[in-house]
Amino acid sequence: MSLYRAILEESAPTGLAPTTIELADRTTVWQLDGSAGFAAKVTRGRAAVFVCDKAGALTLDALKECCAPFGVGEAVECDASQYLLVIGLVDATALMALGTDVTASPVEFSPTSDDVRTIVGTLDAYYYGYEDRYRTVYDNGAQLWESAEPNASLRLMIEKRPDIFAGRIIDLGCGEGRDSLYLLSQGYDVTSVDVSHSALARARERAAAAGLDASGFMERDIIYLRGLDAGSFDLAMNMGCLHMLVDDEQRARHISRVFDILRPGGHFVVDHCASEWGKGFFSIPDYAEVSADLVPGRVISRRIRVEDGEKNIGLEVLPYAERSGDALAEEIGRHGFRLVSSTLTDTEAFGSSTMLLFQKPAA
Numbered sequence: 001m002s003l004y005r006a007i008l009e010e011s012a013p014t015g016l017a018p019t020t021i022e023l024a025d026r027t028t029v030w031q032l033d034g035s036a037g038f039a040a041k042v043t044r045g046r047a048a049v050f051v052c053d054k055a056g057a058l059t060l061d062a063l064k065e066c067c068a069p070f071g072v073g074e075a076v077e078c079d080a081s082q083y084l085l086v087i088g089l090v091d092a093t094a095l096m097a098l099g100t101d102v103t104a105s106p107v108e109f110s111p112t113s114d115d116v117r118t119i120v121g122t123l124d125a126y127y128y129g130y131e132d133r134y135r136t137v138y139d140n141g142a143q144l145w146e147s148a149e150p151n152a153s154l155r156l157m158i159e160k161r162p163d164i165f166a167g168r169i170i171d172l173g174c175g176e177g178r179d180s181l182y183l184l185s186q187g188y189d190v191t192s193v194d195v196s197h198s199a200l201a202r203a204r205e206r207a208a209a210a211g212l213d214a215s216g217f218m219e220r221d222i223i224y225l226r227g228l229d230a231g232s233f234d235l236a237m238n239m240g241c242l243h244m245l246v247d248d249e250q251r252a253r254h255i256s257r258v259f260d261i262l263r264p265g266g267h268f269v270v271d272h273c274a275s276e277w278g279k280g281f282f283s284i285p286d287y288a289e290v291s292a293d294l295v296p297g298r299v300i301s302r303r304i305r306v307e308d309g310e311k312n313i314g315l316e317v318l319p320y321a322e323r324s325g326d327a328l329a330e331e332i333g334r335h336g337f338r339l340v341s342s343t344l345t346d347t348e349a350f351g352s353s354t355m356l357l358f359q360k361p362a363a
């Protein structure tokens with residue numbers, strides 16, 4: 001068994017004991033090294049991880065290239081020619097490392113730690129945006145940010161194509177789990193991933209309250225989908241999460257990873273904003289009033305559901321993308337998917353959107 005698999009499953013081979021590394025704060029850079037290669041997994045919090053080449057120069061460009069955020073449960077394996085630099089993105093982040101002679105120590109180096117922190121700061125802003133939004137909403141008394149009901153477009157797809165809801169299903173960017181919980185309640189085998197700890201915690205609580213299995217809710221970045229095996233899913237659903245990815249390279253990486261994890265003949269459902277993001281949302285009752293302010297980074301008033309009714313709170317607009325159905329068909333088709341159907345939807349969840357169904361060609 002590879003070290004990567006062993007650390008994911010927390011089944012250390014005989015003779016190897018995992019090392020726990022507590023990242024002291026959000027500013028110290030740690031170097032993890034091992035003479036014969038090792039694997040490391042985030043066990044608490046979130047970390048920025050740089051996979052560095054021992055023979056390569058530590059330039060700023062090289063650092064930007066090899067850096068990615070890792071959430072709880074995500075792991076990385078280094079061979080003998082590599083080492084890791086790691087910084088906590090949230091307080092109290094911890095890692096587990098597995099390998100022979102693994103060392104972990106705080107480091108200072110050139111480029112400066114400040115340069116490294118600049119790269120990390122950019123990652124932090126993107127990923128923390130979602131976590132921050134869910135937390136603010138809960139702190140303001142809402143049980144949920146989204147509605148408790150499954151997406152109207154999911155129900156429509158189940159009605160049109162019940163045959164594709166079978167085998168292993170993955171809900172990409174599951175949020176508080178409204179679709180996953182519905183599918184679990186219908187007896188489906190569902191894995192659900194998101195980057196927000198707080199949204200996932202809510203989803204797990206709801207699963208437990210409904211007597212459903214909460215073990216499929218995992219913190220994973222849909223751009224990388226680390227630790228998920230090739231060909232292991234029958235159906236992948238991205239309900240309103242792809243339009244939160246605005247960088248073309250990240251979108252391409254996500255789509256190609258979805259292609260990898262699906263079995264030949266498996267299906268991919270995407271519900272993606274087409275235009276006028278925000279129009280028709282429950283949280284934006286008066287679109288005309290705020291449309292000019294729907295600019296990432298700006299704070300606008302959003303409506304939330306609280307115990308005794310509704311309330312308006314200020315929330316930052318997170319980056320979003322709009323794409324026509326044709327543009328999406330072209331973008332996703334480029335990765336080998338075959339378009340099966342394209343339906344215009346207008347729902348409270350995602351406004352004016354297109355729901356597309358793709359199939360990975362059978363081998």
Ligand SMILES: C[S@@+](CC[C@H](N)C(=O)[O-])C[C@H]1O[C@@H](n2cnc3c(N)ncnc32)[C@H](O)[C@@H]1O
Nearest residue numbers: 130146173174175194195196221222239240241
């Ligand atoms: C508009 S919400 C939709 C949530 C859910 N699908 C639903 O319909 O209720 C988008 C979700 O995508 C998640 N998200 C954004 N970028 C992500 C990424 N790179 N990896 C995993 N989840 C991500 C956010 O945390 C958020 O929960």
